[in-house]
Amino acid sequence: MRYSYKNLVATSDTPVLVKGGPSSSAVLNSINRNIRNDVVSLNLAVQEQDRRQRMVATYLDQQVTGIQGMVNHLATLLPDAPTDRGLVDFYSSTYIHANNTAEISQDYGQATLPILSTQEKMSYTDQSGQIWIPEDSRLRFFVSTQYQANVVPDDSLFMSSSEDFRGICGSPDNFFLGGRIPTESYLYVKATLPTTLNTHRLANRITVHPLPAFSHTLKAVYLRSTFGAWSSQAKDYLPWYTGDVPFCGPFRMHFSPTEITEVCLVFQASQWWGFQEFSIQLVEYDVSASLAVDFTAYSPSTITTAVLSGKDAGTLNASTYTVDGAVITIPLIQTAAYTTPVITSVEALWG
Numbered sequence: 001m002r003y004s005y006k007n008l009v010a011t012s013d014t015p016v017l018v019k020g021g022p023s024s025s026a027v028l029n030s031i032n033r034n035i036r037n038d039v040v041s042l043n044l045a046v047q048e049q050d051r052r053q054r055m056v057a058t059y060l061d062q063q064v065t066g067i068q069g070m071v072n073h074l075a076t077l078l079p080d081a082p083t084d085r086g087l088v089d090f091y092s093s094t095y096i097h098a099n100n101t102a103e104i105s106q107d108y109g110q111a112t113l114p115i116l117s118t119q120e121k122m123s124y125t126d127q128s129g130q131i132w133i134p135e136d137s138r139l140r141f142f143v144s145t146q147y148q149a150n151v152v153p154d155d156s157l158f159m160s161s162s163e164d165f166r167g168i169c170g171s172p173d174n175f176f177l178g179g180r181i182p183t184e185s186y187l188y189v190k191a192t193l194p195t196t197l198n199t200h201r202l203a204n205r206i207t208v209h210p211l212p213a214f215s216h217t218l219k220a221v222y223l224r225s226t227f228g229a230w231s232s233q234a235k236d237y238l239p240w241y242t243g244d245v246p247f248c249g250p251f252r253m254h255f256s257p258t259e260i261t262e263v264c265l266v267f268q269a270s271q272w273w274g275f276q277e278f279s280i281q282l283v284e285y286d287v288s289a290s291l292a293v294d295f296t297a298y299s300p301s302t303i304t305t306a307v308l309s310g311k312d313a314g315t316l317n318a319s320t321y322t323v324d325g326a327v328i329t330i331p332l333i334q335t336a337a338y339t340t341p342v343i344t345s346v347e348a349l350w351g
Contacts, residue, residue: 084351086298097292167275
């Protein structure tokens with residue numbers, strides 16, 4: 001709210017200059033004070049808007065490069081269209097049958113058990129939708145020319161920024177642009193769970209939106225337990241996995257419910273890097289659901305086999321499924337509290 005409007009309102013604090021009224025110097029001083037307050041406020045607003053515009057311009061410039069690289073990479077992966085099989089992923093609802101009761105996340109291309117509740121560990125959203133980020137909820141980073149698997153550098157090497165909170169729960173025009181790496185290096189990013197939000201540190205999922213998307217390679221993901229030990233997490237169900245995850249875009253990783261204090265990501269990166277979201281969550285799932293996918297658009301003959309891809313693919317493919325015409329139904333069953341199967345695609349074979 002600006003202050004200058006008070007110049008037109010007669011109050012005990014802000015008199016109006018009228019004939020026979022208060023001294024002109026008192027009135028003019030009050031007017032001057034309100035105008036100066038407005039100038040300072042507007043200057044800060046303009047600086048913030050300028051910062052956002054420059055960040056968005058920088059981000060978009062590299063984002064174009066990242067998308068072009070991803071498109072070129074995809075062109076090398078796409079096979080000729082086979083006549084004896086069809087593939088369904090979950091980035092759209094096109095092949096989801098009406099009988100499906102599983103949770104479908106089109107943003108991350110994953111099918112899971114239905115979500116009952118989600119507890120965010122890095123920030124808090126109040127009833128009005130306002131997001132609050134505690135002071136001890138931080139992103140810290142370290143850039144190195146060397147990488148050694150299963151080794152997380154010492155805490156003393158990591159730096160922080162006064163603006164890293166923008167990468168914890170940002171928006172399209174409000175994000176954390178961490179810096180520029182002139183030559184390709186290894187970027188370590190640590191997220192620290194705030195003690196002020198968490199009476200317990202149990203978590204089972206992380207959601208990350210790196211910026212610019214599709215511009216860097218995800219090398220590793222580590223969790224630090226409350227006992228201080230780091231453990232590496234499987235990432236072989238993320239898109240384009242080939243040992244690493246090239247052209248890394250927004251991703252969601254699931255793990256067994258664990259008491260943790262930190263998450264560390266390692267990227268092979270160059271040029272600008274940052275984050276729009278870095279969430280650590282405890283998700284409660286329903287105990288069962290049916291994933292139903294429809295291959296009618298492929299005009300299959302008799303479907304003989306279904307091949308499931310996702311987290312712990314070997315376990316998934318030991319699951320039972322049923323085939324009814326062109327529809328495959330896979331029962332999803334919870335095996336322990338706060339866990340879920342994670343399916344990223346279903347391939348049907350016929351012929």
